[in-house]
Each structure stands twice: as structure tokens, then as C-alpha cells.
Amino acid sequence: MKDQQLLDAIRQSAEPLTPPESLAPEQIAATLSSRTVHAKRTRRFSPARAASAAAVLLFCCILSVVTWNGQITSKPAPSAPKEASARAKRVATAGDSTQSERKEKTPRQNAGSLYTVAKSYDQLYEILKAADERIAREEDLATGAIMLDGGMETSATKEFASDASDASAAKKYSSTNLQTQGVDESDLIKTDGRYIYTASEQGVAITDTAGGGLQQAGTIRPTLNASDSILEFYVDHTALLLLIQRHQTSLTTEATVEEPPSPDMDDAYLQSSEAHKMGRASSFQQDAFTELCIYDISDPAAPVLSQTMTQDGYYHTSRKIGDIFYLFTTDTELMQSVSTEYAKRNGCIPLVNETAIPYDRIYLPERGSMGLVLSSLNIKEPKQVIDSVMIVHDYVDVYVGTDSIYLYHATFQNDEALTQIAKFQMENGIINAVNAAAVPGTILDTFAIHESRNTLRVLTTCTDGQESDNRLYLFDEGLQLTGSLTGIARGEQIYAARYLEDTVYFITYRNTDPLFAADLSDPTHPILLGALEITGFSEYLHFWENGTLLGLGYETDPDTGETQGLKLVMFDISNPTEPKTLDSLVMKDFQYSPALYNYKCILADPGQNLIGFAAESYLSDEYLLEYDVFAWENGRFTQKWSEPMPERIAQDAIRGLYIEDTFYIADAAKIRAFSMSDGFEKIAELEIGG
Amino acid sequence: MNQNLQQIKKAKAGDTDAFAELYREIYLDLYRFALYTLKNPADAEDAVSETVMDAFASIRRLRSEASFRAWIFRILSIKCKRRFSERGTLCEALPETLSDDSALYDYAEILDLRNQFFRLQDDERLIISMHIFAGYTSQEIAKILHKSAGTIRSRESRALKKLSMQLTS
Numbered sequence: 063m064k065d066q067q068l069l070d071a072i073r074q075s076a077e078p079l080t081p082p083e084s085l086a087p088e089q090i091a092a093t094l095s096s097r098t099v100h101a102k103r104t105r106r107f108s109p110a111r112a113a114s115a116a117a118v119l120l121f122c123c124i125l126s127v128v129t130w131n132g133q134i135t136s137k138p139a140p141s142a143p144k145e146a147s148a149r150a151k152r153v154a155t156a157g158d159s160t161q162s163e164r165k166e167k168t169p170r171q172n173a174g175s176l177y178t179v180a181k182s183y184d185q186l187y188e189i190l191k192a193a194d195e196r197i198a199r200e201e202d203l204a205t206g207a208i209m210l211d212g213g214m215e216t217s218a219t220k221e222f223a224s225d226a227s228d229a230s231a232a233k234k235y236s237s238t239n240l241q242t243q244g245v246d247e248s249d250l251i252k253t254d255g256r257y258i259y260t261a262s263e264q265g266v267a268i269t270d271t272a273g274g275g276l277q278q279a280g281t282i283r284p285t286l287n288a289s290d291s292i293l294e295f296y297v298d299h300t301a302l303l304l305l306i307q308r309h310q311t312s313l314t315t316e317a318t319v320e321e322p323p324s325p326d327m328d329d330a331y332l333q334s335s336e337a338h339k340m341g342r343a344s345s346f347q348q349d350a351f352t353e354l355c356i357y358d359i360s361d362p363a364a365p366v367l368s369q370t371m372t373q374d375g376y377y378h379t380s381r382k383i384g385d386i387f388y389l390f391t392t393d394t395e396l397m398q399s400v401s402t403e404y405a406k407r408n409g410c411i412p413l414v415n416e417t418a419i420p421y422d423r424i425y426l427p428e429r430g431s432m433g434l435v436l437s438s439l440n441i442k443e444p445k446q447v448i449d450s451v452m453i454v455h456d457y458v459d460v461y462v463g464t465d466s467i468y469l470y471h472a473t474f475q476n477d478e479a480l481t482q483i484a485k486f487q488m489e490n491g492i493i494n495a496v497n498a499a500a501v502p503g504t505i506l507d508t509f510a511i512h513e514s515r516n517t518l519r520v521l522t523t524c525t526d527g528q529e530s531d532n533r534l535y536l537f538d539e540g541l542q543l544t545g546s547l548t549g550i551a552r553g554e555q556i557y558a559a560r561y562l563e564d565t566v567y568f569i570t571y572r573n574t575d576p577l578f579a580a581d582l583s584d585p586t587h588p589i590l591l592g593a594l595e596i597t598g599f600s601e602y603l604h605f606w607e608n609g610t611l612l613g614l615g616y617e618t619d620p621d622t623g624e625t626q627g628l629k630l631v632m633f634d635i636s637n638p639t640e641p642k643t644l645d646s647l648v649m650k651d652f653q654y655s656p657a658l659y660n661y662k663c664i665l666a667d668p669g670q671n672l673i674g675f676a677a678e679s680y681l682s683d684e685y686l687l688e689y690d691v692f693a694w695e696n697g698r699f700t701q702k703w704s705e706p707m708p709e710r711i712a713q714d715a716i717r718g719l720y721i722e723d724t725f726y727i728a729d730a731a732k733i734r735a736f737s738m739s740d741g742f743e744k745i746a747e748l749e750i751g752g
Numbered sequence: 753m754n755q756n757l758q759q760i761k762k763a764k765a766g767d768t769d770a771f772a773e774l775y776r777e778i779y780l781d782l783y784r785f786a787l788y789t790l791k792n793p794a795d796a797e798d799a800v801s802e803t804v805m806d807a808f809a810s811i812r813r814l815r816s817e818a819s820f821r822a823w824i825f826r827i828l829s830i831k832c833k834r835r836f837s838e839r840g841t842l843c844e845a846l847p848e849t850l851s852d853d854s855a856l857y858d859y860a861e862i863l864d865l866r867n868q869f870f871r872l873q874d875d876e877r878l879i880i881s882m883h884i885f886a887g888y889t890s891q892e893i894a895k896i897l898h899k900s901a902g903t904i905r906s907r908e909s910r911a912l913k914k915l916s917m918q919l920t921s
Contacts, residue, residue, distance in 0.1 A: 065912045072788075072869055072915075073884045075862045081783035082797050090779075090801075091772035094808055263903070289910050376873075394871075624809070654834065680830055681806060682813030712898040 170422055173484040174498030174541075177425035177453055183411065186424055189454060190396055190410070193431035235721040236670075239661050241508065244464050246382040248294035248305060249662050251717040251728045257362055258719070259302065260750055261292050262730040266304060267750045268362045269733055271721055276733055276748035279362040284355055293352070293377050296387075300360040301368075301441060303387065306353045307377055351413075352377045352391045356444055369444040374412035375435050381462045385442045386491045388467070390460055393433040393452070414450040423451045425495060430454035434469065438491035448491035453484075459505075463513025466496065470511065472504040479504045481522055483511075485541045497541035503533055508661070509603070510568070512561040517544075519582060521568055523555040530555050532570055536585045544585040551576060551593075558613065560603040565591070565638055567611055571599035574620055577613075579638035592639040596646070598629050601658040606694065607668040609636030610644065614657055614664065614675070617648040628652045628677055630692060630699050647692070647699040652677040656714035665718040671695070672725070674718035676707065685709055689718060689727045691742070703742035705734065760820055764812050771808055778821060782828060785885035789832045789878050791870050799835060803828040825886035829878065829896050836874045868918045876911035879904055 083089060170179040180186055235255040240247050250261045257279060258269045264286070270279040284306060286292075293305040351374045357365040375391030382388070393412045411418040414437045424433075437450035458469040470483040481504055485496040503522030505511050510521040518537040523530055532550040537543055554570035561567075564583040570576055575598050579591040597620045600613030610632055617629040627650040634642040657664035657675035665674040671693045679686035691703040705727055707716065716729045724745070725736045735746040756777075762770035782803065786796035807824050814823055869877065875897075882888045882896070890908070894901040 065909060068912050068916055069880070069884050071865060072880065075865045075869070076784040076788055076885070078862065079784055079787060081779065081800070082793070085779060085783055085797060085800055087772045087776040087779060090775055090804055091768050094768040094771060094805075263900075288906060624805075654830070659834070680827065681810035682815075684813075684815070709895065709898075715898075 171495045173425060173486065173495035176482055176484050176498030176500075177427050177495060179495075180421045180424040180426050183421045183424075185426055186411075186421065186454065189426055189428075189430055193429060193456075236665055236667060236672075236719040239664055239666065241461075241661065242463055242513070244383065245462055246296060246298075247662070248296050248303070248380055248382075249717070250294055250715050250730070251719065252295070252297045253719050253721060253726075254297050254299075255721055258721075258726060258728060258733055259295065259297055260728055260730060260733065261295055261304075262750065263292060265292060266295055266302065268359070268365070269748060269750070270362070271724065271726075271735070274724065274735075274745060276735055276746040278748065278750070280359075280365055282357055282365045284367075294380075296382055297359075298382065298385075298441060300358060302357040302359045302365065303382070303441065304355045304357065305377060305380065305389075306355060308351050308353050308372075310349045310351060349374065349395060350376045352389065354387070354389060354439070356441060371415055371437075371439055371444065371447065373414045373435055373437055373450075375433065378434065379460055379462075382441070383464065383488075385440050386448070386488075387439045387441050388462070388488065388491075389435075389437055389439070391435045393435055396431065396433050396454070412452055415447055417447075417450075419450055419452045423449075425451065425453045427454055430456055432456065434458055434460075436467070436486075436493060438488065438493065440491060449493050451486075451493050461508075461511045461513075463516075463518075465516040466513060466518075467493070468511065468513070468518065470505060478502065479524065481505055481520070483518070483520070483541070485518065496539075499537065499541045499543065501533070501535045501543075506556050507559050507568075509561075510556055510559040512559075512566075514561065514563075517585065519561060519566065521556055521559050521566065525555070529553055532556055532568075534566070534580055534582075534588050536582060536588055538585065545587050547580065547588045547590060550578065550590065557615070558600045558603045560605060560611065562605055567603060567633075567635060567638075567641075569600045569603065569613065569615070575599040575615075577611075577633055577641050579635065579641055581638070592637075592641055594633070594641040594643065596631070596643050598626075598631070598646075598648075600629075600631060602661065602664065604664070604666040605668075606632065606666075609634065610694075611635050611641075612666060612673065612694075614655065617646075625653070626650065628655055630673070632694060632699070645698050647701075649677060649690075651686070652679050653681055654678040656716075660714055663714055663716070665720075667720075668694075670720060672702075672718075672720065673699075674725075676713045676716045678713055687711065687713055689716060691718065691725065703736065705736075705742075756820070760811070760814070763808070764814070768808070771811070774820060775804060778824065781885045782824070785825070785828060785881045786832060788869065788885065789874075789881045790835060791877070795835060799828060799831045803831055822886075822888070822892070825882070825888070826896055829882055829886070832878055832881075833897070836878075865919065868915055871918065872911050872915065876907060876914075879908050880911060883908065 172178040235253050238247055238249045238252060252259050256270065256272060258271060260267050260269065265284055266282040267278065268280040268282070270277045282302065282304060284304065286306070287308070289309045291307045293307055295305060296303040351372050354371040354373075355367055356369040358368045359365045371389075373389055373391050375393035378390040378392045380387065380389045396410055412433055412435045414435065419435065433452045433454050435450065435452050438448040440448060453469060455469070455471065458471045461468045461470065465487065467486045467488055468483055469486070470481055472479050472481050474480075480500050480502055482498065482500045484498040487494050487496050501520060501522055503524035505520060506523050507521075512519050516539045518541060520535045520537075522533050522535070524533060529552055531548065531552045532555065534547040534550065535543060536545045551570040554572045554576070557569045557571050559566060559568035564581060566580050566582060568578050570578065574595045577594045579593075581589045581591050598615060598617040600615035602614045604612045606612045613631040613633065615629055615631070616625040617627055618625050627648050629646055629648045631646040632644040634644050655663070655675050655677045663675060665672055673692040673694070674689065676687060676689050687707045687709060689705045689707055690701060693700050693702050703725070707713075711729050711731070716727065719726050719728065720738070723737065723739050725738050725742065727734045727736075731750055733748045733750065734744060736742040737745050756774065759770045759774050763774060779800070782800050783796060786799045787793060790796050790799060803824065806827055814820065872880070879893055879897070882893045883890070888896070890901045890904045894904045897904065
């Protein structure tokens with residue numbers, strides 16, 4: 063089909079759709095006249111969502127369905143049958159033999175009964191086939207039993223890097239704002255104190271800031287095909303780790319169909335595949351894979367590509383802890399293996415560095431259609447992948463603490479949501495399942511899930527029917543529940559959270575903004591310490607200094623709930639039982655900042671007394687985007703600087719950073735330098751060559 | 753169009769009926785846009801209702817009256833895009849039962865196309881929706897999404913290629 067024909071067909075396919083009653087023009091006119099509609103919440107929770115909770119149910123591919131009786135039960139699961147993996151009928155490629163040797167020594171642990179270690183590729187295939195049939199039948203999922211089994215192995219407690227505290231005081235340059243201190247994350251723009259590295263569509267530009275100027279020092283220009291894209295990168299001393307999304311387009315023809323099955327594949331799997339019988343195929347297949355390119359940047363003028371690694375799937379996220387790099391990709395093409403000829407030829411098992419993931423490194427749920435591929439690499443010895451696993455799922459979020467990786471997703475039954483969490487330990491790059499657990503409610507904020515001393519703490523919001531409540535759950539190292547606190551802030555939901563040692567601070571919202579503090583020092587008895595109500599709500603919290611907590615969010619009208627612009631607020635938490643507001647500042651004309659939802663977009667540095675983010679005004683027909691810098695001085699917010707940004711710029715790709723006394727606002731195309739000691743006078747500007 | 757300008761002037765003065773008339777002309781497209789971008793009827797309903805409320809509250813600030821449609825779709829586009837960043841933890845929806853009167857149409861074909869369309873990535877659906885429901889050119893889409901027009905065109909063409917591959921397979 064030609065593009066235009068296809069666009070027309072898509073358009074026509076939407077024509078039969080009828081909007082709900084609430085959107086009918088008459089209804090809208092009535093609502094506007096009464097203006098009471100704003101009492102309705104404007105975000106996340108809404109009558110529309112609540113009313114259609116049952117309908118949403120139908121749309122959700124549920125991993126495992128749950129009978130929830132309000133009690134968390136736990137029983138040990140039978141230990142999983144293990145199989146020696148050496149019988150896998152695969153040709154071991156370079157680097158694989160050591161993996162196999164290691165595997166024989168390490169028995170594989172299930173993640174509770176949520177994800178069990180596959181016994182063969184066949185088992186994976188059965189699950190994919192079931193998912194395919196399920197979708198084909200538009201099946202309604204509504205029965206089943208909860209998977210809450212224990213079957214855990216206690217993981218050794220390790221020394222943990224203290225997190226959630228700002229370690230920025232001694233630094234002379236800014237670093238990427240991280241979710242967990244000590245766990246590095248990739249970004250679009252970084253600095254090492256002298257050079258500023260900026261990612262663009264073509265690669266990475268290296269700019270020298272020595273001597274107060276801005277000078278292009280070098281560029282990294284990987285070979286890219288039309289559909290490839292630069293993702294993000296890390297800078298680690300003399301190494302730059304660049305992530306690229308690539309696509310491999312191949313044409314499957316009859317000739318290749320006749321080829322013998324790839325030796326990487328399990329024979330039984332191939333025989334059982336119906337794809338085998340599908341006959342003629344001559345179609346394009348586009349496979350997404352993620353490439354890690356490691357460049358030696360000891361001479362920034364001449365970066366040298368030293369090593370690459372490839373992993374099937376779309377980039378999901380990545381982390382770097384010390385020298386160990388973890389790459390998470392999502393393989394969405396697993397399902398195609400069920401029905402396409404391509405699968406038979408190439409196999410559906412995702413490859414990491416050209417090696418298929420062994421079946422005993424695949425974790426299977428009861429149902430699932432996609433694969434989360436996770437592998438680890440020591441960037442000092444990058445020739446060989448340390449470990450690689452695949453977790454089959456329908457949709458998961460990833461949280462990485464200092465000791466463990468947690469995968470979580472919400473499932474729904476009737477009006478009740480349940481979050482299922484699986485814990486995987488990572489010891490020097492070796493990934494092993496620990497256990498799984500389930501808690502009522504959904505995790506609504508990135509920072510609501512947190513690991514401390516290898517134990518997990520989670521804040522959830524439960525919305526069953528109309529009345530929501532918020533809950534706190536504490537787990538031990540084996541992901542067994544130790545304590546909980548329920549019924550917090552009824553009718554509200556969590557907007558933002560931060561954990562500091564044994565205290566958690568969180569924002570819930572209805573029409574005012576209660577900041578709560580809870581004491582977690584006794585894992586069996588978390589205690590609510592105090593609450594504070596002010597108007598508006600914060601979407602992002604950041605620990606400032608001396609018992610203060612910074613919030614960025616919206617001001618709202620307490621009567622109508624209507625948002626009235628961006629708002630900065632500083633809380634005094636020196637006495638957690640009695641949190642106070644020290645000051646707040648409303649940016650009335652600005653409706654949005656990428657920093658609300660992407661923590662990498664905010665610069666919040668108490669050591670340098672800098673709060674910087676981009677703010678957007680889009681409700682008037684004059685669109686406005688600017689970068690604002692604030693300071694916290696004498697108990698007040700002071701605006702230090704505001705730099706207008708060109709309209710055509712990806713606002714979530716703008717970063718504010720500093721090196722010594724110079725403040726930089728950078729995006730893919732330009733770096734601007736300002737002297738902080740000279741009232742943010744612009745001292746240099748550099749267009750980064752494309 | 754003159755009629756429209758009149759309505760916009762009235763709406764700017766706070767006339768809810770005039771605003772509702774303007775809305776009547778575009779609300780089907782607004783809803784289709786939101787549903788095809790967000791994949792979920794509840795999200796789509798919320799996004800459209802938020803857009804309408806925001807638009808009514810700020811229509812006074814709309815200076816060039818001829819651009820009402822482009823302006824309100826811009827608000828909706830930004831809201832949809834924002835939802836992508838907010839809804840990280842929500843379960844991915846696969847809408848298979850949408851309220852419509854597809855009886856009049858070839859139901860199977862429509863359903864297949866919709867399902868395949870919903871398998872595209874978030875930004876791919878957004879770009880195509882901006883094109884076909886809002887009627888934006890790739891230049892205009894580029895401006896709203898802060899990308900180059902070339903990027904928008906290649907994203908769209910890649911998405912369409914993917915879609916047509918899925919439909920034929």
C-alpha cells in the first residue's frame with residue numbers, strides 16, 4: 063500500500079468511533095457554563111478512568127490473574143527442577159563457553175512463581191503461542207489464582223552505597239541527576255569538568271571549555287543507516303559509551319527458507335513451529351537491536367572506537383554501577399516467531415553479541431508476549447558479556463537499586479489493581495532471580511519504589527471504586543513482606559516521593575497538597591510521622607540541605623482544582639513529625655516543565671545553590687520556552703536567570719550544567735555559557751556542527 | 753469561516769455556547785486523535801476534556817483567530833505527549849473493544865488495521881495522528897514536537913512501512 067492510501071485507511075478506520083457522552087458538545091457547553099468541572103481532578107485519577115476501570119480491564123494483557131482478598135499470603139514454592147544446560151543444541155560462539163561453564167556451577171533460582179526458569183525453548187514457544195491465540199481471540203481475562211509464592215533464597219547483605227543524599231557539595235561540576243546515587247545513568251548531555259559532551263542525531267560532539275571559551279574539540283560520528291538513531295551515552299574517564307538504536311532490515315525469500323535451521327536453535331522448537339509449514343515468504347523484516355559503542359576518548363580530538371556490543375530489541379534503559387554496565391532492551395518481535403517464516407530461519411531467541419540467550423537464562427511467566435533482555439558487561443573488559451537473561455512479560459517497568467534490579471507491573475482484576483514485583487540480584491554483573499511478591503495498588507511515581515540495604519520499600523495507590531488510599535510496604539532481603547501501613551490519605555493519590563535513610567517523604571493530592579513523612583526504621587512497623595497541607599501539588603521532590611526538601615509541581619485553585627502555573631516549594635523537614643513550608647514561588651504563565659516527569663531535566667544542586675529547568679508556556683498563541691535558574695537565599699526562592707530558548711528545540715533535551723563558575727545551557731545544536739559571578743552574563747556561545 | 757471568526761470572538765468574550773459550537777466542528781477529530789494516540793478510551797476522554805477546559809480558559813490569549821483549530825490541536829498534542837511521560841507505570845492497553853458503529857463497515861479489516869496501528873510506538877502514533885486528524889504538515893508537526901521536519905517525515909514513513917509490513921504478513 064502506498065503511504066497516502068494507508069493514511070487514508072487509518073483515518074477511515076477511526077470514523078466509526080463514537081466519543082463518550084461526556085465529550086458531546088452539549089455536555090461540554092453545560093460543563094463550561096457551570097465551571098464546576100474543575101473540581102474534578104485534572105490528572106491521572108478521573109471519573110473517566112474510574113468509570114471505565116472495568117473496560118480497561120479488557121484491554122490489559124494480564125500477566126497472571128489474581129484473586130485478591132486483601133491479605134498478603136506467602137508460602138514457599140517447590141524448588142524448580144533444574145537441568146544441566148550443557149545439552150543445549152547450540153553452537154557456542156566466542157565467549158559463550160565460559161558462560162556455560164559458569165552456568166553449570168550456579169543453580170538457577172526462580173523469581174518466586176512469577177517468573178520461572180525455562181526448561182527448554184519449547185516452553186517459551188508455548189507461552190508465545192498462547193499469547194498469540196489470546197490476542198487473536200480477543201480473549202477476556204478474568205479468572206485465575208494469585209501468584210504470591212515465596213520460594214526464595216536469602217541473598218547476602220552487602221555493604222550498600224548510601225543513597226538519596228546529595229553528594230554534590232564537593233564537586234566543581236554538575237553530573238546527571240540520578241534516580242539512585244551510585245548507579246549511573248545515560249543521558250544526552252554530560253560533562254567531565256572540562257569537556258561538554260552533547261548527543262545529536264549524528265553522534266556526539268565534544269566541546270572544550272578550557273580557558274572559559276567554547277571550542278569544538280572532536281566528534282564521534284558512527285555510521286548510521288536512515289532508520290538508526292543515537293540514544294544516550296555515558297562518560298567514564300577516558301571511555302565514552304554510546305548507545306545506538308539500530309534496525310536490521312532483511313528480505314526473507316524462498317531460497318533462504320530452504321536453508322537448514324540455524325544451529326543456534328533448539329530442534330524441538332523448530333519442529334513444533336507452525337511457521338515451518340507456512341511456505342512462501344518474501345517479506346521485509348525489520349529487527350530492532352541496540353548497539354553499545356565504546357570509544358576511547360583519551361584524545362578528544364580523535365575518539366577511537368574500541369569495542370561494540372549488540373543486543374536485540376528496542377532500548378529500554380541502562381545503568382552503570384562501577385565498571386559494570388547493564389543494558390535492558392525490549393524484544394517486541396518475539397510474537398512474530400509464532401507465525402512468520404522469518405522466525406524459522408533466524409530463530410526468535412534474542413541475540414546478545416550474536417549469541418542466542420540460552421533457554422535456562424530465560425524466565426517465563428504464565429503469560430507473556432514480549433521479552434525484556436538484560437545483559438551485563440565489564441567496560442574494562444568489554445570483549446565478553448558477563449551474563450545475559452531474558453524475562454518474558456507483557457509490560458514491565460524497571461527499577462535498579464544499588465544491589466538489585468526490580469521489575470514491576472500492574473495487573474488488574476475487577477476494580478482492584480495489584481503490582482507484581484520481581485527481584486533479581488546482580489553480583490558483579492551476574493544476574494539471579496531472588497523472589498517475587500505482589501502488593502495491592504499501583505506504583506505511580508518513579509521514586510515511590512526504593513531499595514535501601516538490599517531491602518525494598520514501595521508506596522502504592524489503591525483505587526478501588528471511587529475511594530482511593532495509599533499504602534506503604536516494606537520487604538526484607540528475600541522480598542518477603544515485613545511490614546505495611548495502609549489507609550494513608552484516603553481519596554488521594556501519590557504524586558511524588560523520596561526516601562532519605564529511614565524516612566520517606568511523599569506527596570498525595572486531591573485539592574491540596576499534603577506532604578507526608580513516615581518512619582521506616584522498624585521494618586515491621588512503619589509509622590506515619592506527620593503531614594502538611596498546602597495548595598497545589600509537587601510532581602518531583604529533591605533533598606536540599608539542612609533538613610529541607612525541594613518540590614517542583616503545580617499551584618492549583620483549592621476550590622476548583624484548576625492548575626495555575628508551575629510552582630516551586632521548599633519544605634522544612636528538620637522535624638519530620640511537623641513538616642513546614644518555608645517558601646513557594648508560582649510561575650503563573652508557565653504550564654509545563656520537562657523536569658516534572660524526567661528527573662534528568664532538572665539541575666538541583668544545593669552545594670552550588672542552583673535550581674535550573676526549562677519551562678514552557680503553550681496556552682497562549684505565543685509559544686514560549688525558556689530556561690530558568692533559581693537560588694535558595696535567606697529562606698526565599700530567587701530567580702537568578704532566565705534564558706529564552708528557540709522554539710524548535712526538544713525541551714526534554716535541554717540541560718543546564720556548570721563547571722566551576724560558568725553555567726551552561728546545552729542542547730543538541732548549541733551550547734551557551736554564562737558567568738555566574740557576573741550576573742549570568744553570556745560569555746560564549748557555540749553552534750555544534752551537525 | 754466568517755461565521756467561525758464571529759464564534760471565536762464571542763468565545764473570547766466568555767460565551768460558552770459559541771465555544772461549544774466551535775468545539776462541535778472538531779470534537780470528533782479531537783477524540784479520534786486522542787484515542788489513536790493514547791490507545792485507551794479513558795485516557796482519550798481525559799485528554800480531550802482537559803484540552804477543552806484549558807482552551808476555554810485561555811482562548812482570550814489566542815490572538816490570531818484563524819488558527820483556532822491548529823491551536824487547540826497543539827494543546828491536545830502536547831497533552832498526549834505529556835501522558836506518554838507520565839504513564840510509565842500504567843499497563844499497556846490493547847483496545848480491542850471500542851465503542852463504535854463498525855457494523856456499517858468491514859469490521860474485521862478495520863479491527864486489524866487498528867490493532868496493527870496500536871502496535872506502533874508512541875511517537876509514531878502521535879506523528880501520524882497529528883498528520884491525519886489534526887491536518888498538520890510535517891513542518892507544523894516538527895515545530896510542535898521540536899524536531900526537524902526531515903526527522904518527522906522519516907519517522908512517519910518508517911512507521912507506515914512497518915504498518916504495511918504487518919498488514920501483509
